[in-house]
Amino acid sequence: MLxxxxxxxxxxxxVIAAAMTRVVDEISEExxxxxxKDASSSKPGRGADLAFDGxxxxxASRGPAQAGVDYLKAGFGPPFRLTYVVIFCAASGVxxxxxxxxxxxxxxxxxVRGDGARASLTVDLSGCESxxxxxxxxxxxxxxxxxxxxxxxxxxxxPVSVEEVQFFGRR
Numbered sequence: 001m002l003x004x005x006x007x008x009x010x011x012x013x014x015v016i017a018a019a020m021t022r023v024v025d026e027i028s029e030e031x032x033x034x035x036x037k038d039a040s041s042s043k044p045g046r047g048a049d050l051a052f053d054g055x056x057x058x059x060a061s062r063g064p065a066q067a068g069v070d071y072l073k074a075g076f077g078p079p080f081r082l083t084y085v086v087i088f089c090a091a092s093g094v095x096x097x098x099x100x101x102x103x104x105x106x107x108x109x110x111x112v113r114g115d116g117a118r119a120s121l122t123v124d125l126s127g128c129e130s131x132x133x134x135x136x137x138x139x140x141x142x143x144x145x146x147x148x149x150x151x152x153x154x155x156x157x158x159p160v161s162v163e164e165v166q167f168f169g170r171r
Contacts, residue, residue, distance in 0.1 A: 029083045032167045036075030036144075040066075043159055048072055051162050058163040065102040065160035070149040072165060080169045082111050082142040085135045088164035089128030101161045102154035103129055110146040111139035122150070132164075142169065 039048035041062035051059035051072050061070045089103045103125070110120045119139045127133075145167060152160045 029168045029170055032076060032080055032082075032169050034074040034167065035077050036073075038073040038075075040069055040071045046159075046161070051165050054164065056163065058161045060101060060161040061159040063159060064157050065149070065152045065154075067149065067151050070152075070160050072147045072162060074145045074147075074165065074167065076143055076145075076167075078171065079114055079141040079143045080171045082137050082139040082145065082167060082169045084168040085109050085137055085145070085147075086132050086164075086166040086168070087123075087125060087128060087135070087147070087162065088132045088166075089125060089162060100155055101158045102152035104149045104152045104160060104162060106149075106151040108146075108148040108150055109135065109137060110148060111137060111142045112144040112146070113139075113141040114143045115141075126153075 034052040037048040037052050039051075039059060039061070042048060043060040043062050046058065046060040048059050050057045052074060059072060087104075087107070105124070105126045105128075106122065107125055108120050108122050110118055112118050119137075121135060121137050123133070123135050125133055147162070147165055149160050149162075154160075
């Protein structure tokens with residue numbers, strides 16, 4: 001019986017290791033501050049910094065949304081283990097009219113390591129206007145994260161906008 005138990009444990013060691021990593025990620029994560037902010041383009045007064053500043057003001061692309069072309073990019077100091085990405089899609093503020101802007105409905109999160117290696121996750125953002133969407137993303141040695149907008153919905157001539165992107169991880 002002991003041999004059977006040990007055999008099952010040996011065969012499942014990858015699953016056990018992944019579960020342990022996930023538990024450690026949950027216990028020791030912290031909010032990671034973005035140091036370098038960039039975007040594919042920005043409407044005047046609606047730069048990339050607004051997507052990472054914790055306010056309700058949002059980033060918006062300069063012209064009409066372009067699927068697969070529009071992106072936000074966040075650079076960090078020392079590399080860290082990226083555990084969660086939280087995305088808020090609702091636009092608000094005095095000079096922002098959500099009815100004239102597109103909201104992302106599908107995006108790709110790309111984590112880039114210092115050596116250039118990449119890991120990506122395609123996410124569904126439909127319904128994001130009603131509250132933030134959280135995505136687990138276990139990527140080691142992350143130095144940059146890009147949020148590439150793959151699809152958006154709204155007025156065809158409107159820019160795409162993202163209110164906030166937050167990153168959590170452990171160093």
